[in-house]
Structure formats: structure tokens, C-alpha cells
Amino acid sequence: MQVIGVDIGFGFTKATDGKQFRVFKSIYGEAVDFQYQESLLDHDEQHEHLQIDIDGNAYFIGELAERQSTNRQFTLEQNQFVASASRVLALAALSCFARERQQTMHLVVGLPIGHYRQYKAELAGMLRDTHDMVVTNAAGERREVRIAVTDVRVIPQPIGSVMDRLLDAQGRPAERRFATEKIGIIDVGFKTTDYTISDKTRYSERGSMTTENGISKAFSAIASKLKENCGINVELYRLFEPVETGSIKIRGRGYDLKKITQHAFQQLAQNIAADANRIWADDWDIDMIMITGGGGAVLAAYLQPLLEGVIVPMEQDLDYRLHNVRGYYKYGCYVWPSARSLPAASVEE
Numbered sequence: 372m373q374v375i376g377v378d379i380g381f382g383f384t385k386a387t388d389g390k391q392f393r394v395f396k397s398i399y400g401e402a403v404d405f406q407y408q409e410s411l412l413d414h415d416e417q418h419e420h421l422q423i424d425i426d427g428n429a430y431f432i433g434e435l436a437e438r439q440s441t442n443r444q445f446t447l448e449q450n451q452f453v454a455s456a457s458r459v460l461a462l463a464a465l466s467c468f469a470r471e472r473q474q475t476m477h478l479v480v481g482l483p484i485g486h487y488r489q490y491k492a493e494l495a496g497m498l499r500d501t502h503d504m505v506v507t508n509a510a511g512e513r514r515e516v517r518i519a520v521t522d523v524r525v526i527p528q529p530i531g532s533v534m535d536r537l538l539d540a541q542g543r544p545a546e547r548r549f550a551t552e553k554i555g556i557i558d559v560g561f562k563t564t565d566y567t568i569s570d571k572t573r574y575s576e577r578g579s580m581t582t583e584n585g586i587s588k589a590f591s592a593i594a595s596k597l598k599e600n601c602g603i604n605v606e607l608y609r610l611f612e613p614v615e616t617g618s619i620k621i622r623g624r625g626y627d628l629k630k631i632t633q634h635a636f637q638q639l640a641q642n643i644a645a646d647a648n649r650i651w652a653d654d655w656d657i658d659m660i661m662i663t664g665g666g667g668a669v670l671a672a673y674l675q676p677l678l679e680g681v682i683v684p685m686e687q688d689l690d691y692r693l694h695n696v697r698g699y700y701k702y703g704c705y706v707w708p709s710a711r712s713l714p715a716a717s718v719e720e
């Protein structure tokens with residue numbers, strides 16, 4: 372039996388078996404036959420080619436869908452999200468860890484705060500099943516796989532980051548203060564920002580909220596400035612790298628993004644901090660605040676001075692996008708201790 376953590380975000384789907392991480396964009400579309408291999412040079416195709424057939428439908432997932440599918444699903448409306456997208460994305464994630472023809476998995480998945488109560492049972496019920504699929508690799512080789520998901524736990528997404536700090540690699544409580552204290556968590560994602568409170572590991576509904584203040588807000592501001600300057604609509608999901616490096620080349624001409632980025636991030640951080648200070652106004656007994664999520668990495672420096680409270684620095688050993696999912700995996704080892712004696716004992720990260 373394998374424990375797998377899967378975190379399906381609006382921007383990226385993240386998954387781990389405790390040894391390896393897989394991250395792909397939360398986009399899928401219909402699979403198409405290649406006329407010829409698109410890449411002329413060898414590179415690590417295995418990691419980019421994610422293709423599965425489920426229920427007779429063939430899907431490209433992640434970057435492959437972004438490049439090749441004509442009909443792509445990626446603006447995930449929440450009601451459709453649980454019904455269709457989360458199943459395809461979760462099964463695609465599981466397929467990455469399916470080494471045998473048949474295997475049993477226990478699964479920990481997260482739901483955004485705003486949908487936790489409403490969709491928890493539905494999501495668990497949908498995933499707790501035997502899933503038959505065909506996995507196709509970059510060379511076009513097809514492999515039938517049967518994954519029996521025999522147990523599913525659903526937790527509010529940002530709580531993953533608390534579990535990650537509280538539990539060790541085998542899922543045993545290690546840093547106890549994360550179990551005994553009251554922690555506010557701000558999880559900045561691509562589309563949303565989630566706020567929640569873990570009060571002695573109990574999830575508090577009152578201190579929880581989801582807003583649309585994800586990184587894509589800042590990216591929209593940057594994109595509209597670019598549109599003004601050069602007339603091109605740059606898709607938001609193509610901005611990550613230019614924002615990171617501080618410049619973008621459009622039709623051969625370079626544009627400096629540093630100033631506009633700084634301004635957009637400052638503005639977004641102000642809104643996020645104002646929301647936190649407001650919803651936690653009565654929770655003045657919070658011991659510490661954690662900033663997590665991929666957007667948390669980008670905004671931490673802007674957010675810290677604006678928040679009222681003690682900020683716990685995130686561990687720098689891992690991409691911020693992965694803290695939640697590593698916590699899900701550890702939580703799985705905690706609730707299903709029999710998984711601990713398996714290779715989890717030699718977890719490498």
C-alpha cells in the first residue's frame with residue numbers, strides 16, 4: 372500500500388509519494404495524435420509527457436495540454452472543478468506513481484477552504500474507487516494500470532503546511548508546538564488566497580476565508596500594463612518566468628518588468644494583509660502566522676511588515692508550492708501507520 376498526497380490548485384497540481392514530487396499545470400485537454408515528435412533535441416520528455424485514458428477518453432495533462440490540445444480546460448469553475456477537473460487531475464497525478472500493473476493507494480487530498488465543507492464527501496467518494504486507466508509515455512507506448520484507492524482523507528488545503536511542520540518524514544509528531552499552539556495560515560496561490568486557523572490542530576471555521584487575491588491578480592495588472600505598452604495580450608500563466616527574471620521579450624523587443632512588478636506585488640500584499648488583519652481581529656491570541664503556497668514565496672517579503680503578529684519563516688528546503696502536499700503525505704503516514712514501515716523509512720526529498 373502506498374500513501375500519496377495530491378494538492379490540486381488552480382495553478383498547479385502537486386503530488387508526492389514521500390520520495391518524489393510531481394508538479395504540473397492544472398490544465399487538461401483532449402489528446403491528439405502527433406504528426407511528428409515536436410522536440411528536435413533530446414531532453415527529459417518523460418517528465419513532460421502526461422497522457423492518460425480514463426472512461427474511454429484520452430487526455431493530455433499539464434504543459435502537454437497547454438502546448439498541444441485545442442480544447443483546454445483550465446479556468447476551473449469551482450462547481451465543475453470537483454465534478455470533473457479534480458478527478459482527471461488527481462488520477463493523472465496518481466498515474467505518475469503507478470509503477471505496477473495493479474496497486475493499492477491511500478490518498479490525502481486538499482480542498483480550498485471555501486469549498487471544504489460542501490465538497491469534502493463528494494470528492495472523497497469519487498476518488499475512493501478502483502480506477503482503470505491507460506498511461507501513454509512520450510514514445511507512444513501504452514500501459515494499462517489499475518489503481519485501487521481504498522481510503523481517502525480530505526483536509527483543508529493550508530492545513531497541509533501545518534502538518535508538514537508538525538510531523539516528521541514518517542508521520543510522527545516532531546515539532547510539538549505546531550500541535551499545541553494557535554496558528555494562522557495564509558496560503559497564497561495562483562487564483563486564490565486561503566486564510567485559516569489551526570487551533571491545537573483543530574481547523575477553525577471562523578478564522579477561515581477564501582479570496583480571489585491570488586498571484587494572478589498581480590499578473591493581470593502587469594499584463595494590462597504590457598497591453599498598453601505593446602498591444603499584446605500575454606496570457607497570465609506565461610508571466611511567471613518573465614516576472615521572476617524581471618524582463619520579457621515581445622516580438623523581439625525587451626521590456627523591463629521590475630518596477631511594475633514591484634508595484635503590483637505591493638498592492639496585492641496590502642490587500643492580503645488587510646484581509647488577514649480584519650478576519651483575525653478577534654483572534655489576537657494567535658501564536659504565530661505562517662505564509663505558504665507558491666504565491667507566498669513571491670509575496671513573503673512584501674507581506675511580513677504588513678501583518679500583525681509573529682511570522683514563522685517557512686523552511687527553505689522546498690519550493691513553497693509543495694509544503695501543503697508534503698504535509699498531506701506526512702498526514703497520510705500518521706493516519707495509516709502501517710504505511711510507515713514501507714519504503715517511507717528512507718524518504719528522500
Ligand SMILES: Nc1ncnc2c1ncn2[C@@H]1O[C@H](COP(=O)(O)OP(=O)(O)OP(=O)(O)O)[C@@H](O)[C@H]1O
Binds near residue numbers: 382560561562665
Ligand atoms: N517554480 C515556480 N514555478 C511556477 N510558479 C511558481 C514557482 N515558485 C513560485 N511560484 C508561484 O506560485 C504560484 C502558484 O502557487 P500554488 O501552486 O501554491 O498555487 P495553486 O495552489 O495552484 O493555486 P490556488 O491556491 O489558487 O488554487 C504561481 O502563481 C507563481 O507566482
Ligand SMILES: [Mg+2]
Binds near residue numbers: 379528559561664
Ligand atoms: Mg493552493
